[in-house]
Amino acid sequence: MADTVQDNATQQNGTLLGADELVLNMGPQHPSTHGVLRVKLKLDGERVRGTECVIGYLHRGVEKIAENRSYQQFAPYVDRMDYVAAVSNGLGYCEAVEKLLNVEAPPRAKVIRTILTELQRIASHLIWLGTHALDIGALTPLFYCFREREEILKIFEKYCGARLTTHAFRIGGLQYESYDSFEKDVERFCKDFERHIQEYVDLLTGNSIWIGRTRNVGVLNAADCIAIGASGPILRASGVKWDLRKAQPYAAYDQYKFEIPTGTNGDTYDRYMVRMEEMRQSRLICLQAIENIPEGPILGKVGKVLKPPAGEIYHSIEAPKGILGYYIVSDGGTQPYRVRIRPPSFVNLQALDKMTRGHLVADVVAIIGTLDIVLGEVDR
Amino acid sequence: MNPTAQAILHFLLTWWVEIVCGVVIVAVLPLVAGYVVLVERKLMADMQARLGPMRVGPHGLLQPIADAVKLLIKEDIVPRDADGLIFWFAPVISMVAAMTSMGALAFGPTFQVARDINIGILFVVGVSSLGFLGIILGGWASNSHYSIIGAIRSTAQLVSYETAGGLAIVSALLLSGTLKIRAIVDAQYDHHVWFGFLAPVAFFTYLVASIAETNRAPFDLPEAESELVAGYMTEYSGFRWALYFLGEYANMIVVGSVATTLFLGGWLRPFPSVHWLDKPLGVLPALLIGGVGVYSIYRAGKQPVPIQTWFMWAVALACFAVAGIFAAPWVFAPLKFIIPGLNGAFWFLLKVGAYIYVFMWLRFTLPRYRFDQLMHLGWYILIPLAIVNVFAVGVALLLESEFGWNRWLALIVTTAFTLAIALFLVRLHDKRTTAGSSATAATTDSYAG
Numbered sequence: 146m147a148d149t150v151q152d153n154a155t156q157q158n159g160t161l162l163g164a165d166e167l168v169l170n171m172g173p174q175h176p177s178t179h180g181v182l183r184v185k186l187k188l189d190g191e192r193v194r195g196t197e198c199v200i201g202y203l204h205r206g207v208e209k210i211a212e213n214r215s216y217q218q219f220a221p222y223v224d225r226m227d228y229v230a231a232v233s234n235g236l237g238y239c240e241a242v243e244k245l246l247n248v249e250a251p252p253r254a255k256v257i258r259t260i261l262t263e264l265q266r267i268a269s270h271l272i273w274l275g276t277h278a279l280d281i282g283a284l285t286p287l288f289y290c291f292r293e294r295e296e297i298l299k300i301f302e303k304y305c306g307a308r309l310t311t312h313a314f315r316i317g318g319l320q321y322e323s324y325d326s327f328e329k330d331v332e333r334f335c336k337d338f339e340r341h342i343q344e345y346v347d348l349l350t351g352n353s354i355w356i357g358r359t360r361n362v363g364v365l366n367a368a369d370c371i372a373i374g375a376s377g378p379i380l381r382a383s384g385v386k387w388d389l390r391k392a393q394p395y396a397a398y399d400q401y402k403f404e405i406p407t408g409t410n411g412d413t414y415d416r417y418m419v420r421m422e423e424m425r426q427s428r429l430i431c432l433q434a435i436e437n438i439p440e441g442p443i444l445g446k447v448g449k450v451l452k453p454p455a456g457e458i459y460h461s462i463e464a465p466k467g468i469l470g471y472y473i474v475s476d477g478g479t480q481p482y483r484v485r486i487r488p489p490s491f492v493n494l495q496a497l498d499k500m501t502r503g504h505l506v507a508d509v510v511a512i513i514g515t516l517d518i519v520l521g522e523v524d525r
Numbered sequence: 526m527n528p529t530a531q532a533i534l535h536f537l538l539t540w541w542v543e544i545v546c547g548v549v550i551v552a553v554l555p556l557v558a559g560y561v562v563l564v565e566r567k568l569m570a571d572m573q574a575r576l577g578p579m580r581v582g583p584h585g586l587l588q589p590i591a592d593a594v595k596l597l598i599k600e601d602i603v604p605r606d607a608d609g610l611i612f613w614f615a616p617v618i619s620m621v622a623a624m625t626s627m628g629a630l631a632f633g634p635t636f637q638v639a640r641d642i643n644i645g646i647l648f649v650v651g652v653s654s655l656g657f658l659g660i661i662l663g664g665w666a667s668n669s670h671y672s673i674i675g676a677i678r679s680t681a682q683l684v685s686y687e688t689a690g691g692l693a694i695v696s697a698l699l700l701s702g703t704l705k706i707r708a709i710v711d712a713q714y715d716h717h718v719w720f721g722f723l724a725p726v727a728f729f730t731y732l733v734a735s736i737a738e739t740n741r742a743p744f745d746l747p748e749a750e751s752e753l754v755a756g757y758m759t760e761y762s763g764f765r766w767a768l769y770f771l772g773e774y775a776n777m778i779v780v781g782s783v784a785t786t787l788f789l790g791g792w793l794r795p796f797p798s799v800h801w802l803d804k805p806l807g808v809l810p811a812l813l814i815g816g817v818g819v820y821s822i823y824r825a826g827k828q829p830v831p832i833q834t835w836f837m838w839a840v841a842l843a844c845f846a847v848a849g850i851f852a853a854p855w856v857f858a859p860l861k862f863i864i865p866g867l868n869g870a871f872w873f874l875l876k877v878g879a880y881i882y883v884f885m886w887l888r889f890t891l892p893r894y895r896f897d898q899l900m901h902l903g904w905y906i907l908i909p910l911a912i913v914n915v916f917a918v919g920v921a922l923l924l925e926s927e928f929g930w931n932r933w934l935a936l937i938v939t940t941a942f943t944l945a946i947a948l949f950l951v952r953l954h955d956k957r958t959t960a961g962s963s964a965t966a967a968t969t970d971s972y973a974g
Contacts, residue, residue, distance in 0.1 A: 169670045175754060191674065191896055282742060282893025288573035354743055354892045506674070507752050507895045 166194060169506070173202045177280045177510040180520030184497070184509065191505045196498045200491075203524040211484035216242050216316060216451040219481070224310035226488060227522040229272045231310045232265035232301070233464040239314045240395055241460035241471035245453040246316070248446060252439045254318035255397040260331060260434045261304070261313055262396065263427040267338070268297040269465035269517075270424050274345060277417070277514035281358050286348055293341050296334045303330065317447035328435040335428045342424060349417075359413035363500035363512040366411050373499070374492045377467025379516065382419045383411030389463035396462075401433045413515040420517075452479055466490050466517050486525060490518040543628070550624050558774035559589030565885050572889050583824075583833035586840070599763035604668060607760065611666035616761065616768035619659025623775035626653035630782045631706045633792045633869030645706035646694060646783065653779050654738070656772055657683045663769070664757035675756025678746045678896060682737055685903030686744075690734030692911035696727035696918045697787040710791030717798045721788035723936055726914045726943045728788040730907055732883070735780035737903070740773060742888035746896055777884060781877040789876045792869030807864060810871040811851035818844030906950045910943065917943045 167190075172183035181202035187195040207226060211219045223238045224231035236258055243250060250258070275290035298308040303324050305313045313319075349355045365375065367383040380387055388405045390398040406422035408415025455477040461470035467489025476482040493516050500512045537544070563578065563585065570577025578585030603612055626649045631637045642648055657679060664676020697720045698704065701712040713719055721728040737744035746756075753759070758769050785791060794806050818841040825837035851867055854860040894902065917939035924935040 167670060169674070177752065278892065282745070283891065284569070284742075285573050285889050288575060292574055348890070349892075352892065354894055354898075357898050358892055358895055505896055507746075507893075510752050 171509070173199075178513060179276060179518055182494075182513070182518065182520055182523070184513070186501075186506065186509060188506065191507075193501045193504050193506065193509060196501050196509070198494060198497060200494070200520070201524050203520045205525065207525040208484050208486060211481050213480065215479045216453070216481065219484070220314075220316065221310065221312045223486075224312055225521060226486065226525055227269075227464065227466065227469075227490065227519045228309060229519055230265050230269040230465045232261050232313050233269070233462065233469065235312060235314045236262050236396065237460065237462040237464065237469045237471055239316050240462065241458060241473055242316045242451070242453070243445075244460050245456065245458045245473055245475055246447065246451060247454075248317055250318040250445050251442045252397070253441045254314075254443045254445070256400075256434055256438050257319060257323055257443070258314055259397040259401075260431050260438075261301070263430045263434070264297045264300060264331070264334075266427045266465040267424050268294045270420050270427075271297075273420060273465075273514075273517040274417075277511075277517075278349060280510045280514040281355065283349065283355070286345055289341065289344055289348075293334075293338060296337070300327070300330050300334065303327070315444065316451060318442070318444035320444070322443055323438070328438065331431055331435050335432050338424075338428050342421065342428075345421070350421075356414060358507075358511060359417055359515075361410070362413045362504065362508050363515060364410060364412045365496055365500055369496070369499060370411070373496050375467070375496050376492065377463070377465070377489050377517075378416055378419045378423060379411075379467065379493055379496070381405065382408035382415040384409055389461060389468060393461075395460075397434070398430075401430045403427075403430050413511055416515045450479060452477065461487065464489055466519070466522070467493055488522040488525065490516075490520075490522040491525075494518050494523055546628060550627055554624060554627070554775055554778075555593065555771055556589070557778070558771050559593055561774050561777065561881065562592075562770075563589050568882070568885050569889050572886075583828050583836050586836065593767070596763055596767040601763040601765065602760075604760050606668040608666040608668065611662050612760075613765075615659045615663030615666055616765045616772070617659070618662065619656045619772035620768045620775065622652055622654075622656035622659065623772045623779060626650075626779050627775065627782075629706065630779070631710075631786070631791070632782075632873050633866050634707070634710075637707070641705060641707050644704050646698065646704050646709070646787070649779060649783055650691065650694065653776060654683065654687055656776060659769070659772065660740075660757050663761065667757070667760035669760050671753045671755070671759040672757050675746075675753050675759070679740065679757060681896075681900065682740075682744065682746060682903075685900060685908070686734045686737035689903060689907040689911045690731055690738060692908070692915055693727040693731035693734060694783075694787060695915050696724045696911075697731075699915070699918050699922060700724060701787075706786055706791075709786055710793060713790045714793055714797050719788060719790035719793075721790075723932075724788070724914070724918055724940075726910065726940060726947070727918065728784075730911045730914065731784055731788065733907060734911075735784060736884060736887065737899070739776045739780055739884070741777070741884050743891040743893050744899060745888075745893060746899060777881055778877065781880040781884075782873075784880050785873060785876040789880070791876075792873040794868065794872050807868060808852070808855055810868055811848045811855070814844050814851060815848035818842070818848060901954060905954045906947070909950055910947050913946045914943050 167188040169186040169188055170183070171186055172178040173181040178184065183199040183202065185197040185199065186193055187197075205225070207222055210222055214222070220235060220238055223234040227234050239250075271290040271294045275287035278286040301311050301313065302308045304327065305311050305321055307313075313321075365373075365379065365383055367380075367385050369375075370380045370383045370385065376387070384407050386405050386407050389395070390403075391405060403426045404422075406419045406426065408419050453475040455475055457472070457474040459470060459472045461468050463469075468487065469489055470487035472483075472485040472487070473481050474483040497512065497516065500516075501509050504512070566588075567577045567585070578588040581587045581591045603609060629642055629645050629648045631641060631645075660679045661676045664672040664674075664679070667673075697709075700716070700720050700723055701709040703709060703712065716723065740746075746752075755761075758766055761769060790797065794802075796802050796806075821837050821841035821844060825834045825841065828834040828837055851871070854862075854864045854867075918936075921932070921935040921939040924930040924938075925932045
């Protein structure tokens with residue numbers, strides 16, 4: 146390979162930033178940076194010599210806002226971080242505050258939370274699949290993915306009136322009882338989804354162009370993943386079987402049987418396969434959960450004014466994109482003293498430079514796509 | 526009369542056919558290209574479980590006109606550091622090349638666009654590839670990194686795929702023995718078979734190469750939307766952008782016409798030499814067009830707004846008028862002489878449409894190649910394959926003429942040989958790419974830490 150030989154030569158001479166370097170500014174307005182990410186690419190021809198991420202275009206100071214809101218008031222704000230997986234964000238926050246208050250949501254609330262969160266995981270992965278495929282040039286999967294996501298959003302809408310930033314849960318349980326045909330709707334979605342996921346497989350999995358574009362692209366091995374702190378499907382695609390739903394069960398996950406898919410190479414294709422399998426597993430969890438939703442109250446014993454005892458708590462959940470952690474410090478007042486959020490996208494994005502070096506420009510968009518970042522969450 | 530006026534008059538008298546044709550191309554082509562875009566959007570919508578343009582006119586039928594008006598009145602921005610003259614001129618080159626190459630095409634035995642020149646195919650291929658000059662210059666003149674990368678990619682793509690496409694054309698020309706467009710079609714009539722069946726490998730090579738030449742997915746790297754924003758067109762807006770766009774779609778029509786002429790029998794109907802099919806296939810065009818009219822009436826009643834109903838009626842009437850022209854000779858015998866011309870044009874356009882449909886279908890289905898993969902496919906597989914195929918077709922013709930082999934036997938043997946070579950090339954390519962990507966991975970690792 147002529148260009149590889151040249152790569153090695155460049156490397157030996159130490160002229161990483163040689164005279165022929167071209168700096169390409171990608172974003173913040175660019176079709177494939179998934180929002181307002183800006184990447185400065187240092188290019189040698191089309192080969193990437195280095196990348197520099199510029200983030201913060203969507204910074205809203207969410208953590209600071211938390212210090213000036215009561216615990217309930219802050220709950221809708223977390224929906225705006227990973228806005229394609231608002232339910233998961235809400236679950237993490239509510240559970241963290243519950244832990245701080247030392248209350249527990251009733252079993253019925255836990256099961257409904259689990260169902261909605263798993264639906265949200267499917268919806269989030271569908272967005273990832275559609276946009277990732279679009280980045281690599283396949284136009285059609287995007288529309289199929291949005292078609293299925295629409296069904297999930299309809300369930301959300303029927304449940305709580307909102308589709309995107311749902312604010313579906315309340316601290317201590319749920320505010321809304323599930324509606325009459327909730328189980329039936331979820332079941333129908335899950336039944337149809339099996340067929341639809343096969344459509345994506347038919348379009349992409351065996352396609353030689355797709356394989357050529359994803360296999361051995363953006364390889365991240367397990368040690369690198371752990372060193373960077375990458376989590377979620379990215380970590381699992383590198384072969385590490387680490388999923389908080391199994392490792393530190395929360396909500397009602399300990400009641401259900403599901404597999405944790407893992408990859409071997411840690412390349413883009415493995416991440417694709419892992420996420421596809423995760424959607425199937427989420428579907429199975431939903432099917433198990435709707436079979437037996439316990440009766441009972443939906444809201445635990447929490448007061449109208451929340452005054453957690455002074456102290457600090459860290460709670461993390463397995464959001465669709467990885468480990469989402471909330472660190473909350475209370476000084477005994479009605480407002481948090483400090484909220485620190487560990488967003489999966491922000492941490493996963495740090496792998497971009499390592500993954501893109503030596504690849505071509507076209508691979509950069511594929512790698513940004515496979516990282517599945519949401520800039521609302523990266524910038525907060 | 527003074528000499529200047531005399532010269533002009535002489536010029537007009539000599540070239541009036543070409544001038545009229547030029548005016549017609551310039552006037553009609555934008556409209557055709559606009560409707561090709563609409564058809565593409567509708568097909569894409571159909572494959573993607575949605576409706577596509579529905580607002581402007583019934584089922585979005587007036588969308589191309591609305592788009593054209595929008596593009597014409599849009600602000601025309603020239604970047605500050607752009608090379609103004611070249612920036613202005615580049616899209617013109619692109620479109621003029623595409624339009625000029627249409628001049629030598631023939632849409633039917635009596636529908637010669639401008640003139641049946643003796644180097645017909647060579648002229649079309651040569652002039653249409655000049656369009657790349659517009660892309661390269663436009664990318665360079667924009668003074669933008671995205672544009673220049675798009676332009677570089679398109680240069681490389683042109684060199685690789687024009688070669689393969691040209692060699693595929695050579696295979697067909699060996700069979701026809703002429704470059705003249707009408708003679709090529711006549712040769713297919715004499716052979717009783719389309720060259721696409723005689724030289725399937727060449728047809729396939731040309732199909733792939735022509736997709737790459739027209740910058741269509743999965744080879745749309747020069748303008749790869751998700752990577753380079755819009756590639757060489759990034760800095761263009763409004764009318765200049767429309768010129769590029771027009772050039773691209775005109776090019777699609779050109780390669781479709783070339784492929785139809787060379788491989789799909791041009792304006793010959795299916796089974797041109799089976800005479801009992803003369804009547805059924807002869808009235809088919811009139812029936813099909815009339816059927817579209819009937820369907821329009823059926824849909825007219827379902828339109829939500831009266832103006833859309835009227836428009837549908839107008840479409841139906843237009844269809845009936847065209848169907849009437851096609852049907853007239855069958856009813857009124859003295860008009861029989863127009864049948865070959867009309868039906869020829871119908872079959873030709875149908876084939877071009879089918880060819881372009883394949884382009885669109887591939888675009889909606891396949892992901893995009895990466896640049897290195899594109900080059901590998903071109904240089905390691907398509908070009909060797911095309912070269913081997915030229916030899917194979919030549920050997921087949923020799924076997925037929927010198928050794929008296931049956932033509933079909935000769936062609937099957939040589940095609941089998943070519944396919945074996947193709948299989949070998951693909952194997953070799955797979956091996957090379959796996960080696961290549963692991964090398965890339967190694968490079969990545971060595972940078973780490």
